[in-house]
Amino acid sequence: MKGLRYCIYVLTAAIHCYMLLVAAQTTHPSEVSALISIKGSLIDNMKHLNDWKWGDPCTSHWTGVFCNISDADGYLHVRELRFMNKNLSGSLSPELGQLSHLRILNFMWNNLTGSIPKEIGSITTLKLLLLNGNQLSGSLADELGNLSNLNRFQIDQNEISGEIPKSFANLKKIRHIHFNNNSLSGQIPHELSNLSTILHLLLDNNNLSGYLPPEFSVLADLAILQLDNNNFSGSEIPASYGNLSSLLKLSVRNCSLQGSIPDFSRIANLSYLDLSWNQLSGSIPQNKLSNNMTTIILSHNRLNGSIPKSFSLLPSLQKLSLENNFLNGSISTDIWQNKIFNTTSRLVIDLRNNSVSNISGAFEPPVNVTLRFQSNPICSSTSIRNIGKYCGPDFGADDDDPSYSTNPSGVCPIHACPTDNYYEYVPASPKPCFCASPLRIGYRLKSPSISYFDPLQAIIRVLCD
Numbered sequence: 001m002k003g004l005r006y007c008i009y010v011l012t013a014a015i016h017c018y019m020l021l022v023a024a025q026t027t028h029p030s031e032v033s034a035l036i037s038i039k040g041s042l043i044d045n046m047k048h049l050n051d052w053k054w055g056d057p058c059t060s061h062w063t064g065v066f067c068n069i070s071d072a073d074g075y076l077h078v079r080e081l082r083f084m085n086k087n088l089s090g091s092l093s094p095e096l097g098q099l100s101h102l103r104i105l106n107f108m109w110n111n112l113t114g115s116i117p118k119e120i121g122s123i124t125t126l127k128l129l130l131l132n133g134n135q136l137s138g139s140l141a142d143e144l145g146n147l148s149n150l151n152r153f154q155i156d157q158n159e160i161s162g163e164i165p166k167s168f169a170n171l172k173k174i175r176h177i178h179f180n181n182n183s184l185s186g187q188i189p190h191e192l193s194n195l196s197t198i199l200h201l202l203l204d205n206n207n208l209s210g211y212l213p214p215e216f217s218v219l220a221d222l223a224i225l226q227l228d229n230n231n232f233s234g235s236e237i238p239a240s241y242g243n244l245s246s247l248l249k250l251s252v253r254n255c256s257l258q259g260s261i262p263d264f265s266r267i268a269n270l271s272y273l274d275l276s277w278n279q280l281s282g283s284i285p286q287n288k289l290s291n292n293m294t295t296i297i298l299s300h301n302r303l304n305g306s307i308p309k310s311f312s313l314l315p316s317l318q319k320l321s322l323e324n325n326f327l328n329g330s331i332s333t334d335i336w337q338n339k340i341f342n343t344t345s346r347l348v349i350d351l352r353n354n355s356v357s358n359i360s361g362a363f364e365p366p367v368n369v370t371l372r373f374q375s376n377p378i379c380s381s382t383s384i385r386n387i388g389k390y391c392g393p394d395f396g397a398d399d400d401d402p403s404y405s406t407n408p409s410g411v412c413p414i415h416a417c418p419t420d421n422y423y424e425y426v427p428a429s430p431k432p433c434f435c436a437s438p439l440r441i442g443y444r445l446k447s448p449s450i451s452y453f454d455p456l457q458a459i460i461r462v463l464c465d
């Protein structure tokens with residue numbers, strides 16, 4: 001009798017165990033129906049999602065669907081949707097909002113159209129929202145500001161228009177905002193100065209206007225700020241940006257900015273500064289910039305006064321681009337004379353179209369220094385030996401004009417970079433077709449390159465967050 005009761009007990013336990021096991025192997029029903037709707041709004045010409053028909057999405061391993069069990073309800077939940085480069089067109093279904101345990105939403109490099117559903121804003125577990133390289137349009141919904149766990153918000157290279165919502169100030173854990181190459185307009189909300197964790201803020205190549213928020217100077221981790229090719233007509237570069245203590249790269253090329261250049265000498269690791277193609281005036285601040293400075297591009301402005309002596313004290317300098325300004329006085333040969341060149345380092349100094357009238361120091365440029373002096377009074381000097389060699393127009397294309405390349409053919413051969421997808425061209429490099437390898441964590445993260453001769457190290461530091 002005792003034996004039988006024990007036997008029944010064991011049996012019931014086993015049945016319970018079995019039932020739990022069965023429950024554990026099922027995708028949550030609301031997520032199954034969401035996935036079916038999601039597929040319904042996609043156009044899958046290459047039939048990558050053909051297996052989205054049979055069985056359970058999680059246990060049958062539907063293409064691109066990655067799941068995990070939840071201890072709370074015993075169901076399997078979709079944690080990641082991974083559809084990078086799958087030739088998908090069609091649109092994103094609002095049903096995406098039903099995937100309430102999603103951490104990664106990855107539709108990079110497809111042909112999606114339509115807008116980004118506001119329902120995505122309800123997936124508060126979301127860490128990576130990767131929609132770059134599509135043809136998404138429409139404006140950004142306020143609701144997306146509810147993504148309080150989002151680390152990476154990547155929608156670059158789409159056709160998104162409208163303003164950046166002020167509600168994005170609530171993205172409390174955001175590290176990367178890549179909104180470049182869209183059609184965003186209006187003022188950059190000063191509320192974004194609340195994004196205390198932000199590392200990369202890329203808003204270049206949009207239609208933004210208004211002024212640059214001085215409040216951004218409180219962003220203590222901000223390493224890369226790119227605003228090129230917007231129109232902040234009437235605005236200046238806030239002097240407070242000299243307080244952006246973690247800044248590595250500041251690029252505000254072609255933004256219709258006026259006023260003078262702020263003092264960036266307090267930024268310890270600044271490496272890349274591009275303020276070209278604006279209407280900046282006054283003289284260049286004389287204080288010494290960071291030792292890490294590799295690139296200074298101030299060309300095509302209205303700068304006057306002399307070339308700072310402190311430019312001679314920048315050991316890592318590789319490019320000093322000052323052409324098309326009103327600079328006068330003399331240039332010191334110290335800028336290039338005492339540099340130690342190894343096989344990879346090189347220095348390009350472009351002073352074309354200024355009023356520089358003298359050279360101080362012995363003029364014997366080393367072989368790995370490129371000097372461009374054309375259209376300066378020094379070029380008519382008879383006392384400087386060999387000056388003519390640096391004054392000719394025979395350098396070809398304007399190296400600072402983005403429409404030209406240092407490569408004679410203008411394009412890099414398709415296999416010039418290693419083909420494993422972990423490398424990309426560094427277009428700013430004076431070496432044609434220079435390749436850099438930003439750190440990538442399992443999926444392709446597009447990140448800007450900030451230095452051209454030691455890019456790997458610098459970028460790893462920027463991305464390891």
Ligand SMILES: *[C@@H]1O[C@H](CO)[C@@H](O)[C@H](O)[C@H]1NC(C)=O
Nearest residue numbers: 066067068069078079080103
């Ligand atoms: C699933 O859970 C395991 C262990 O908890 C974790 O290592 C893994 O990253 C999770 N996968 C996803 C896609 O969230």
Ligand SMILES: *[C@@H]1O[C@H](CO)[C@@H](O)[C@H](O)[C@H]1NC(C)=O
Nearest residue numbers: 045046048084085086087088
């Ligand atoms: C995408 O489509 C193009 C042409 O339609 C094809 O050559 C390419 O192989 C497809 N790629 C994938 C990943 O399906």
Ligand SMILES: *[C@@H]1O[C@H](CO)[C@@H](O)[C@H](O)[C@H]1NC(C)=O
Nearest residue numbers: 085086087088089109110111
């Ligand atoms: C997008 O569509 C165009 C033509 O419509 C095609 O050439 C291109 O390969 C597609 N790209 C992707 C990533 O599917």
Ligand SMILES: *[C@@H]1O[C@H](CO)[C@@H](O)[C@H](O)[C@H]1NC(C)=O
Nearest residue numbers: 121122142143144145146167
């Ligand atoms: C999400 O954001 C919108 C607009 O920003 C707000 O109205 C709504 O209450 C938020 N929803 C939740 C669940 O917090």
Ligand SMILES: *[C@@H]1O[C@H](CO)[C@@H](O)[C@H](O)[C@H]1NC(C)=O
Nearest residue numbers: 156157180181204205229402
């Ligand atoms: C962004 O747009 C600019 C200007 O049209 C273009 O030169 C640049 O290549 C684009 N960037 C990317 C990553 O496509």
Ligand SMILES: *[C@@H]1O[C@H](CO)[C@@H](O)[C@H](O)[C@H]1NC(C)=O
Nearest residue numbers: 166169170190191192193194
């Ligand atoms: C910014 O953060 C502060 C303090 O956390 C808060 O009081 C303020 O309301 C926030 N402003 C916006 C626009 O989110």
Ligand SMILES: *[C@@H]1O[C@H](CO)[C@@H](O)[C@H](O)[C@H]1NC(C)=O
Nearest residue numbers: 161183185186206207208209
């Ligand atoms: C850019 O924004 C201005 C208003 O600031 C508008 O007049 C213009 O049409 C926009 N241009 C594009 C290409 O969207």
Ligand SMILES: *[C@@H]1O[C@H](CO)[C@@H](O)[C@H](O)[C@H]1NC(C)=O
Nearest residue numbers: 209230231232233254255256
């Ligand atoms: C920038 O905007 C101003 C007025 O808002 C306009 O006059 C100017 O032409 C624009 N500049 C460019 C380069 O589009």
Ligand SMILES: *[C@@H]1O[C@H](CO)[C@@H](O)[C@H](O)[C@H]1NC(C)=O
Nearest residue numbers: 217238239240241242243262
């Ligand atoms: C930079 O920060 C210091 C210390 O917080 C402050 O005194 C100074 O006014 C700031 N400079 C600018 C230009 O905002």
Ligand SMILES: *[C@@H]1O[C@H](CO)[C@@H](O)[C@H](O)[C@H]1NC(C)=O
Nearest residue numbers: 248269271291292457458461
């Ligand atoms: C700046 O230069 C110093 C000394 O050369 C180096 O230790 C440091 O890593 C550099 N910082 C960055 C961000 O590259």
Ligand SMILES: *[C@@H]1O[C@H](CO)[C@@H](O)[C@H](O)[C@H]1NC(C)=O
Nearest residue numbers: 315316342343344345453454
């Ligand atoms: C060349 O010099 C730079 C700094 O000037 C250094 O970072 C780099 O490692 C050197 N390269 C080689 C191959 O020695």
Ligand SMILES: *[C@@H]1O[C@H](CO)[C@@H](O)[C@H](O)[C@H]1NC(C)=O
Nearest residue numbers: 341342343344345366367368
């Ligand atoms: C100049 O650079 C080349 C490679 O571009 C290198 O082979 C050569 O050693 C360098 N010369 C000097 C003097 O540093």
